[in-house]
Amino acid sequence: MASTWVPGVTGDSPFSLANIPFGIITTQFDPAPRAAIAIGSYALDLKALSDSKDLTKLASSLKGHDSVFSQPTLNAFAALGRPVHREVRKVIQEILSAETSHPDVLKNDKELQEKALIPQGKFKTHLPMSIGDYTDFYAGYHHAYAVGVMFRGPANALQPNYTHLPVGYHGRSSSIVVSGTPIRRPVGQILLDSTAEPKQPSTAPSRRLDIELELGCFIAKPNELGTSISIEDAEEHIFGYVMLNDWSARDIQTWEYVPLGPFNGKNFASTISPWVVLADALEPFRTKGIENKTPLQDYLKESKADTAFDIELEIDLTTSEGDTTTISTTSSKNLMWSFPQMIAHHSLGGCPMRTGDLLGSGTISGTGARERGSLLEMSEGGKKDIMLHGMDVRRFLKDGDTVGIRGVCGKPGERVGFGDCVGRIYSAVQN
Amino acid sequence: MASTWVPGVTGDSPFSLANIPFGIITTQFDPAPRAAIAIGSYALDLKALSDSKDLTKLASSLKGHDSVFSQPTLNAFAALGRPVHREVRKVIQEILSAETSHPDVLKNDKELQEKALIPQGKFKTHLPMSIGDYTDFYAGYHHAYAVGVMFRGPANALQPNYTHLPVGYHGRSSSIVVSGTPIRRPVGQILLDSTAEPKQPSTAPSRRLDIELELGCFIAKPNELGTSISIEDAEEHIFGYVMLNDWSARDIQTWEYVPLGPFNGKNFASTISPWVVLADALEPFRTKGIENKTPLQDYLKESKADTAFDIELEIDLTTSEGDTTTISTTSSKNLMWSFPQMIAHHSLGGCPMRTGDLLGSGTISGTGARERGSLLEMSEGGKKDIMLHGMDVRRFLKDGDTVGIRGVCGKPGERVGFGDCVGRIYSAVQN
Ligand SMILES: [Ca+2]
Ligand SMILES: [Ca+2]
Ligand SMILES: [Mg+2]
Ligand SMILES: [Mg+2]
Ligand code: NI
Numbered sequence: 001m002a003s004t005w006v007p008g009v010t011g012d013s014p015f016s017l018a019n020i021p022f023g024i025i026t027t028q029f030d031p032a033p034r035a036a037i038a039i040g041s042y043a044l045d046l047k048a049l050s051d052s053k054d055l056t057k058l059a060s061s062l063k064g065h066d067s068v069f070s071q072p073t074l075n076a077f078a079a080l081g082r083p084v085h086r087e088v089r090k091v092i093q094e095i096l097s098a099e100t101s102h103p104d105v106l107k108n109d110k111e112l113q114e115k116a117l118i119p120q121g122k123f124k125t126h127l128p129m130s131i132g133d134y135t136d137f138y139a140g141y142h143h144a145y146a147v148g149v150m151f152r153g154p155a156n157a158l159q160p161n162y163t164h165l166p167v168g169y170h171g172r173s174s175s176i177v178v179s180g181t182p183i184r185r186p187v188g189q190i191l192l193d194s195t196a197e198p199k200q201p202s203t204a205p206s207r208r209l210d211i212e213l214e215l216g217c218f219i220a221k222p223n224e225l226g227t228s229i230s231i232e233d234a235e236e237h238i239f240g241y242v243m244l245n246d247w248s249a250r251d252i253q254t255w256e257y258v259p260l261g262p263f264n265g266k267n268f269a270s271t272i273s274p275w276v277v278l279a280d281a282l283e284p285f286r287t288k289g290i291e292n293k294t295p296l297q298d299y300l301k302e303s304k305a306d307t308a309f310d311i312e313l314e315i316d317l318t319t320s321e322g323d324t325t326t327i328s329t330t331s332s333k334n335l336m337w338s339f340p341q342m343i344a345h346h347s348l349g350g351c352p353m354r355t356g357d358l359l360g361s362g363t364i365s366g367t368g369a370r371e372r373g374s375l376l377e378m379s380e381g382g383k384k385d386i387m388l389h390g391m392d393v394r395r396f397l398k399d400g401d402t403v404g405i406r407g408v409c410g411k412p413g414e415r416v417g418f419g420d421c422v423g424r425i426y427s428a429v430q431n
Numbered sequence: 432m433a434s435t436w437v438p439g440v441t442g443d444s445p446f447s448l449a450n451i452p453f454g455i456i457t458t459q460f461d462p463a464p465r466a467a468i469a470i471g472s473y474a475l476d477l478k479a480l481s482d483s484k485d486l487t488k489l490a491s492s493l494k495g496h497d498s499v500f501s502q503p504t505l506n507a508f509a510a511l512g513r514p515v516h517r518e519v520r521k522v523i524q525e526i527l528s529a530e531t532s533h534p535d536v537l538k539n540d541k542e543l544q545e546k547a548l549i550p551q552g553k554f555k556t557h558l559p560m561s562i563g564d565y566t567d568f569y570a571g572y573h574h575a576y577a578v579g580v581m582f583r584g585p586a587n588a589l590q591p592n593y594t595h596l597p598v599g600y601h602g603r604s605s606s607i608v609v610s611g612t613p614i615r616r617p618v619g620q621i622l623l624d625s626t627a628e629p630k631q632p633s634t635a636p637s638r639r640l641d642i643e644l645e646l647g648c649f650i651a652k653p654n655e656l657g658t659s660i661s662i663e664d665a666e667e668h669i670f671g672y673v674m675l676n677d678w679s680a681r682d683i684q685t686w687e688y689v690p691l692g693p694f695n696g697k698n699f700a701s702t703i704s705p706w707v708v709l710a711d712a713l714e715p716f717r718t719k720g721i722e723n724k725t726p727l728q729d730y731l732k733e734s735k736a737d738t739a740f741d742i743e744l745e746i747d748l749t750t751s752e753g754d755t756t757t758i759s760t761t762s763s764k765n766l767m768w769s770f771p772q773m774i775a776h777h778s779l780g781g782c783p784m785r786t787g788d789l790l791g792s793g794t795i796s797g798t799g800a801r802e803r804g805s806l807l808e809m810s811e812g813g814k815k816d817i818m819l820h821g822m823d824v825r826r827f828l829k830d831g832d833t834v835g836i837r838g839v840c841g842k843p844g845e846r847v848g849f850g851d852c853v854g855r856i857y858s859a860v861q862n
Contacts, residue, residue: 132563133605138691159689160630165620169691170601170698174564174783175656184657186780189596189728199591203728203779225606225700226615226860252780258590260569260600261692267601267782269656297620297634348634349617349683351698352605429657 002097003413005107006117009040014408014417016040017096020089021275021418022074022240025123033072033126038275038419039096041120048116053105059084059091073130074276078220078239079355085220085239086280125274127178128242129218129356134176134270135346136214136246136360137168139337141290143363143373150381163294166337166345168362171246172267176358178274179420185209185399185428186268188252199255205428206249208382209397212363213315213373213405215332216244216272217339219357226350231302234340237353240276243313243407243421244360247271250376250396272358273421281416285309285409290336299348300341307338311407311418313364315373320400323390327378330366332407399427433528434844436538437548440471445839445848447471448527451520452706452849453505453671456554464503464557469706469850470527472551479547484536490515490522504561505707509651509670510786516651516670517711556705558609559673560649560787565607565701566777567645567677567791568599570768572721574794574804581812594725597768597776599793602677603698607789609705610851616640616830616859617699619683630686636859637680639813640828643794644746644804644836646763647675647703648770650788657781662733665771668784671707674744674838674852675791678702681807681827703789704852712847716740716840721767730779731772738769742838742849744795746804751831754821758809761797763838830858 003009004017015021015038025036025043034047046069049055056063061084068077077085095105106112138144144167148157161167177183186209189201220239223229229237246266253265289308311332318324342359363373372378375396378386385393397403402424408417434440435448446452446469456467456474465478477500480486487494492515499508508516526536537543569575575598579588592598608614617640620632651670654660660668677697684696720739742763749755768776773790794804803809806827809817816824828834833855839848 133603161620161632161686161689164630164632165687167687167691168694170603170694172564172601172782173604174785174788177656182657184781187659188780189592199595201592201595201728203730206780225608226613226857228618249780255592256596256598257690257692258592259688259692260598261688261690263599263601264776264780264782267777268780297632299634345695346698349619349637349680349695349699350615351603351695354605357605426657 002099004039004096005098006039006042006096011412012415013040014415014419016413016415017093018410018414019277019281019416020092021277021281022077023128023275024073024126025118026126027118027123035069035071035074035077037092043118043123045116045118049106049112052112055091058102059087061087073356074128075130075356078129078218081221082236082279085278089278089280125178127176128274128276131173131176131356131358132354134171134173134358134360135168136171136362137166137337137342138362139166139335139342140362140364140373141336142334142367143365143377146365146377163292164297166342168342168346169261171270171360173358175267176270176272179271179422181269181271181423182426183247183269183271183423184426186249186252186264187428187430188249188264189255190251191255201255206252207396208250209425210248210250210375211315211403212246212248213313213328214244214246214363215311215361215407216242217359218242218276219353219355222354223347223352225352228347228350229343229353231299231340231344234343235279237343238279238339240278241282242276243273243405243418245271245403245405245421245423246360247423269423271421271423273418275419277416277418282309282409285311285416287333289333289338292336299344302338302340307340308333308335309409311409314406316404317388317394318402319388319390319392321390323388323392325388327386328370328372330364330371330373332364334364334366335361397425399425401425433530435470435527436529437470437473437527442843443846444471445846445850447844447846448524449841449845450708450712450847451523452708452712453508454559454706455504455557456549457557458549458554466500466502466505466508468523474549474554476547476549480537480543483543486522489533490518492518504787505559506561506787509560509649512652513667513710516709520709520711556609558607559705559707562604562607562787562789563785565602565604565789565791566599567602567793568597568768568773569793570597570766570773571793571795571804572767573765573798574796574808577796577808594723595728597773599773599777600692602701602791604789606698607701607703610702610853612702612854613857614678614700614702614854615857617680617683617695618859618861619680619695620686621682622686632686637682638827639681640856641679641681641806642746642834643677643679644744644759645675645677645794646742646792646838647673648790649673649707650784650786653785654778654783656783659778659781660774660784662730662771662775665774666710668774669710669770671709672713673707674704674836674849676702676834676836676852676854677791678854700854702852702854704849706850708847708849713740713840716742716847718764720764720769723767730775733769733771738771739764739766740840742840745837747835748819748825749833750819750821750823752821754819754823756819758817759801759803761795761802761804763795765795765797766792828856830856832856
């Protein structure tokens with residue numbers, strides 16, 4: 001991969017020329033949300049670029065559609081489909097390349113650079129998509145197993161359906177927020193004494209506030225009600241990926257979730273990273289997921305083996321004193337179900353996917369003690385301290401804690417990463 | 432209540448002058464979706480009316496907002512809040528009243544009547560709201576109990592949380608359709624032999640396709656992430672109500688729903704009636720719901736006793752031969768939780784409600800054999816035939832069956848009803 005003429009793109013930047021992730025920005029001088037890509041520490045304002053230069057000369061598939069970059073979400077761009085995303089990404093890579101054959105577009109146009117290439121600190125990122133529906137799956141095998149052991153013992157850790165279908169539930173799209181949004185500790189019904197009979201709940205701030213390290217997938221191409229998406233076509237329905245922290249209040253969840261699933265234990269906030277890494281940018285990092293030995297139903301059978309991605313994932317916990325500890329390191333290959341399988345299953349009965357819908361992978365955990373995607377697992381159900389720098393400990397989150405999750409692939413200088421997916425916990429308010 | 436000058440509004444019409452429900456229509460001559468109200472068998476086109484007459488002279492709270500009636504959904508109107516809905520409904524009642532003191536607006540303006548008063552058959556109804564999120568509760572006590580007995584026996588029929596909080600789950604907003612939309616029988620994973628070990632699912636059309644008779648509630652006023660809606664304020668956040676048939680594939684649901692709740696068993700379609708009955712229109716029909724003897728958490732305590740509505744509900748099943756049987760008659764008072772309680776609970780942890788969000792009550796059943804809101808209950812878990820006219824029988828739905836649910840309150844000539852909530856079952860397609 002060539003290098004870029006954009007200044008200061010360090011070898012460690014998740015936004016190398018090999019990436020070109022898309023997002024929505026505003027600036028002090030133009031408060032209208034619009035599309036941009038990230039390169040190094042800069043945002044390249046695609047509205048400013050396409051207002052000034054005719055991008056359709058370079059990306060002919062954009063013809064008649066270049067207003068998509070002036071809109072407050074990426075939905076219209078996503079709806080154009082993967083061939084368009086592919087061409088636009090290639091064209092932007094070409095424009096930003098040190099050896100660009102089109103230096104007139106941006107490299108040599110200092111005036112346009114002033115307007116369109118916006119340094120860190122001068123732009124704000126926003127939710128990249130208007131999210132119609134959000135579905136959270138449970139494809140992280142080691143997480144599902146570990147949590148199952150805690151709740152039901154090793155013999156019944158996984159339900160009999162687990163290896164037959166990608167288990168998932170409908171989440172709350174209104175509660176999805178972009179990295180940096182403050183996270184208010186939820187108040188909810190909890191059982192302070194879970195052994196007392198009859199059960200007597202209290203209404204109080206959650207004492208078991210947790211994180212869930214997940215990969216999120218945005219839908220590009222919709223399907224109609226009553227039709228399904230075949231597993232062969234599913235890749236064409238994917239726009240791209242974000243990091244997802246599915247904040248979870250374990251005590252609220254435990255009391256409420258039988259028999260209809262998680263509700264207030266989840267719907268107070270889920271944080272996503274602001275830049276959507278296009279499906280094509282992750283192609284070089286394909287690998288096998290976790291083997292599923294159960295014979296699959298036809299609609300879930302994939303023709304290729306490399307259906308997962310090997311994204312290095314990390315969780316940082318920063319205390320209010322400012323000490324940061326990396327509490328987990330794992331890989332997104334720890335999934336037993338692929339996103340195409342999730343899409344094929346989700347739409348099997350005719351459920352319509354819409355452009356902008358978000359699918360969560362489910363919590364991603366490895367097998368080792370420092371490879372867990374939730375505090376619930378790291379603390380073995382809240383029974384064991386997780387050691388932090390400064391001799392501090394956690395079992396669940398304290399007010400003032402900041403959690404950041406990161407995902408990155410590729411070699412130095414050619415990194416494809418997700419950037420920040422961060423949230424800080426603020427004290428509960430009781431009305 | 433006065434009568435209307437609009438012709439042919441029969442005593443049995445659900446859309447009397449006492450109702451004035453809001454919806455979205457199109458016509459052959461104006462295919463742009465826009466707001467209307469229903470009166471008798473007519474739709475009154477509110478865009479045509481407000482284009483021709485200055486409604487803000489009569490409804491001053493509309494000032495600066497009368498473009499809300501030109502929009503393709505009712506969201507902008509709903510967002511104006513209950514005082515505006517109340518005034519606009521009153522003004523329309525006044526204009527349509529036989530003794531109107533403003534005959535110039537419509538009664539005596541034959542030319543405008545030609546344009547704005549559209550007879551049945553000349554307009555199409557559409558989804559009335561853009562639905563951001565859909566939540567389905569489980570507040571129908573007799574349904575929850577009956578289904579609980581089937582799955583877990585009488586001792587454990589209700590989970591310990593049932594009387595402490597309104598149990599609910601996030602549904603799929605993309606699958607909500609308006610009355611009349613064809614319902615495709617879903618294909619899904621089902622266990623043909625539920626006793627075999629190990630469990631071996633098949634992928635096949637659902638054999639246990641069911642209905643759920645529910646009341647739906649649309650949100651008007653939103654709340655911010657991290658804030659909650661108090662039970663005293665909750666009524667002010669309600670726009671109005673629709674009938675809801677939450678079609679359910681019981682065999683898909685049974686295999687998939689542990690541990691995260693219903694998914695493909697529900698997300699293939701839910702049908703709502705097209706006309707939103709405003710919250711104010713239902714006020715005269717308040718009554719007590721089902722008594723909950725469990726001491727409630729403070730945030731769920733209501734100051735008034737009449738927190739349910741006494742809406743007469745019926746389910747009609749029409750076979751492909753054209754025979755119609757009313758298979759159930761019950762009342763919406765059979766709920767143990769009120770919509771304000773659902774809203775207070777849903778937002779307790781800070782989950783944002785948005786204008787247009789839909790809440791389902793959960794299946795409404797009475798205690799008698801012909802008062803059940805689902806075929807699952809009527810057939811006692813699929814074990815008993817439900818007799819239909821023409822000596823036909825059902826346990827679950829056949830292809831070609833049409834189900835209509837109806838809800839109505841009030842005396843003849845002053846009826847407040849919901850109109851059609853109908854769907855016909857079409858054969859599954861397997862890819
Ligand atoms: Ca999750
Ligand atoms: Ca339901
Ligand atoms: Mg969440
Ligand atoms: Mg449904
Ligand atoms: Ni050139």
